[in-house]
Amino acid sequence: MKKLLTKLVSLTPLLCGLLWSSLMVAQQGTENSGAVIRVSYGSNSKDFFNGACGYGTANWGGVPQGKLCAPASWAYDITPDSLCCDSIPAGQLAGKVAIIRRGVCGFSVKAFNAQKAGAVAVLIANHYADGAQSGCSVMNMGATQPQASNTTIPCFFMSRQMAEYVDAALKSGQPVEICIIIPEVRMNRIFFPASSKRTPVSQIPVDTFQFAAWLANTSGVNRSNVVINASVLTANDSVLYNTSLILPSLNASVTDSLFILPGRYAPELPIGTYKFLYTTNSDPVGGVIPAEGRVQTNFYVSEKLFSKDDGATIGFRPGTLGDNWGVGTVYFTNPKVTEKYRVKDLEFSFATNANEVPVTSVQADVYFFKVKDDVAADFSNFDNTKFESESLEWLGTAPYSAGPTTNNYVDQQVELINLTTGDFGVEIENGARYVAAVLYSGDFVRVFHAFDQDVPLPFPSTMVFNGQWFTGGFQGGPSAVLRMYLDLVSTTDEKPLADNVMQVRPNPVVNGRLALQMGFDRPTDATITIAEMSGRVITYEVRDGVTNELITYSLPQLASGTYLVRVATKEGTLTKKFVVQN
Numbered sequence: 001m002k003k004l005l006t007k008l009v010s011l012t013p014l015l016c017g018l019l020w021s022s023l024m025v026a027q028q029g030t031e032n033s034g035a036v037i038r039v040s041y042g043s044n045s046k047d048f049f050n051g052a053c054g055y056g057t058a059n060w061g062g063v064p065q066g067k068l069c070a071p072a073s074w075a076y077d078i079t080p081d082s083l084c085c086d087s088i089p090a091g092q093l094a095g096k097v098a099i100i101r102r103g104v105c106g107f108s109v110k111a112f113n114a115q116k117a118g119a120v121a122v123l124i125a126n127h128y129a130d131g132a133q134s135g136c137s138v139m140n141m142g143a144t145q146p147q148a149s150n151t152t153i154p155c156f157f158m159s160r161q162m163a164e165y166v167d168a169a170l171k172s173g174q175p176v177e178i179c180i181i182i183p184e185v186r187m188n189r190i191f192f193p194a195s196s197k198r199t200p201v202s203q204i205p206v207d208t209f210q211f212a213a214w215l216a217n218t219s220g221v222n223r224s225n226v227v228i229n230a231s232v233l234t235a236n237d238s239v240l241y242n243t244s245l246i247l248p249s250l251n252a253s254v255t256d257s258l259f260i261l262p263g264r265y266a267p268e269l270p271i272g273t274y275k276f277l278y279t280t281n282s283d284p285v286g287g288v289i290p291a292e293g294r295v296q297t298n299f300y301v302s303e304k305l306f307s308k309d310d311g312a313t314i315g316f317r318p319g320t321l322g323d324n325w326g327v328g329t330v331y332f333t334n335p336k337v338t339e340k341y342r343v344k345d346l347e348f349s350f351a352t353n354a355n356e357v358p359v360t361s362v363q364a365d366v367y368f369f370k371v372k373d374d375v376a377a378d379f380s381n382f383d384n385t386k387f388e389s390e391s392l393e394w395l396g397t398a399p400y401s402a403g404p405t406t407n408n409y410v411d412q413q414v415e416l417i418n419l420t421t422g423d424f425g426v427e428i429e430n431g432a433r434y435v436a437a438v439l440y441s442g443d444f445v446r447v448f449h450a451f452d453q454d455v456p457l458p459f460p461s462t463m464v465f466n467g468q469w470f471t472g473g474f475q476g477g478p479s480a481v482l483r484m485y486l487d488l489v490s491t492t493d494e495k496p497l498a499d500n501v502m503q504v505r506p507n508p509v510v511n512g513r514l515a516l517q518m519g520f521d522r523p524t525d526a527t528i529t530i531a532e533m534s535g536r537v538i539t540y541e542v543r544d545g546v547t548n549e550l551i552t553y554s555l556p557q558l559a560s561g562t563y564l565v566r567v568a569t570k571e572g573t574l575t576k577k578f579v580v581q582n
């Protein structure tokens with residue numbers, strides 16, 4: 001999980017009219033620079049890239065140009081402390097890349113203090129204060145402090161893994177040089193192939209991954225044999241899929257051109273963490289080997305959670321506020337599912353500036369809509385004129401009021417009230433589109449909703465309402481933190497299958513290993529669901545043509561207790577209990 005930005009940002013939403021392009025962002029600071037940060041000492045040299053285990057960028061400060069190399073040094077203010085929230089003695093960092101700890105004051109305050117002391121660039125190191133983070137956690141830095149507009153040097157945010165490498169280099173006693181290298185062929189943006197950051201294991205086979213990137217030639221000369229490569233990787237970097245495109249030439253005038261790579265990947269992946277890796281390279285010019293361009297980002301196959309984010313990085317609200325404003329996320333359900341599910345709980349996150357709205361006073365209205373079937377896949381005919389759009393069927397709602405212990409960016413959950421029955425939870429259709437939404441009104445229009453800035457997801461993904469719906473969301477395509485969980489509609493077998501269709505072996509389950517012996521007379525399409533006794537889905541999957549086979553599940557996360565396993569086909573369902581003993 002990524003740590004949040006210390007300041008909140010107001011933006012004006014822009015409409016995106018293309019099916020799967022993200023909005024173009026004017027380059028600011030180190031965003032979209034594609035920089036390679038090379039750390040060298042003695043005979044050691046290591047390159048770090050934007051994304052997990054590498055660095056995050058800043059949308060303020062200087063824009064890197066070409067290649068900048070300078071000695072590295074920890075920066076210390078007059079306290080003295082490497083937080084650098086106070087003035088740094090003049091000249092201490094002259095001609096150096098400043099290494100600064102994260103914490104206490106704003107990022108741009110630290111960077112501006114380093115700049116005044118002579119630094120040519122700043123690297124801000126992540127810390128261990130947030131136990132939810134890992135050594136690979138990175139974030140992109142935004143700021144509203146006055147220092148941001150006065151900072152002219154490049155600034156980056158280092159993951160712990162990167163920061164520890166730099167720190168070890170500095171402790172070696174050898175001179176440490178850091179080079180910021182801008183690739184000759186840079187990826188301004190990439191296409192994020194998955195429809196969500198976190199996708200239930202049952203849903204992921206429905207996605208079809210296609211790959212594309214927007215390139216810029218920053219070298220000033222024509223490049224030959226430009227190779228764009230895209231891969232799907234496991235968490236330990238095993239390649240699951242790879243595709244590439246070779247461009248015989250790339251003109252020096254290219255600044256932001258889209259290139260679509262050949263091939264498609266239909267994933268059938270178990271629960272876990274995965275990566276998308278894009279790289280670019282080209283032939284040497286004048287005997288100089290070009291720096292590789294690289295963008296890497298994670299996606300996840302989850303048990304039951306639909307999420308467009310993998311942790312908030314910042315809070316956004318419209319730049320111009322009216323009587324209300326809202327945000328929604330679009331989710332797609334698997335058309336092959338034979339079980340009935342409902343959405344009972346929605347989860348979202350927000351923050352406030354304490355001098356505007358106390359976070360403990362926030363109120364909001366939560367909505368759950370179905371996108372009507374006649375709405376085009378690209379939302380080109382979507383009615384955007386009002387929040388309760390004619391293109392949406394309003395199915396559920398929930399009032400939200402913050403409590404006395406509410407804090408900024410802490411996940412909040414609400415139970416949906418079915419508008420038809422008055423019960424909790426809304427049954428969803430398989431193969432349909434849904435929008436989870438939050439509306440802030442009155443004094444609470446000043447609330448900043450939580451967003452993930454990593455990589456824009458395929459359109460349509462996040463929608464913003466501010467007088468009208470903007471289906472492309474905010475400029476730059478950040479993804480709203482607005483998630484939905486699944487529950488079984490019923491745990492009763494109204495049309496039961498034969499008892500021998502599914503046997504649980506062993507029962508009780510030990511060592512977190514559940515085995516199901518399936519026994520159908522003929523190949524049968526089935527949906528298998530593992531759930532809590534309440535019906536809250538733990539995991540589910542769709543299987544085609546099941547006959548006589550043993551299906552196993554690894555469930556180490558389950559606490560001791562009683563759970564449900566359920567098989568659903570077009571002919572009926574069979575539900576059984578199993579016990580976990582740890």
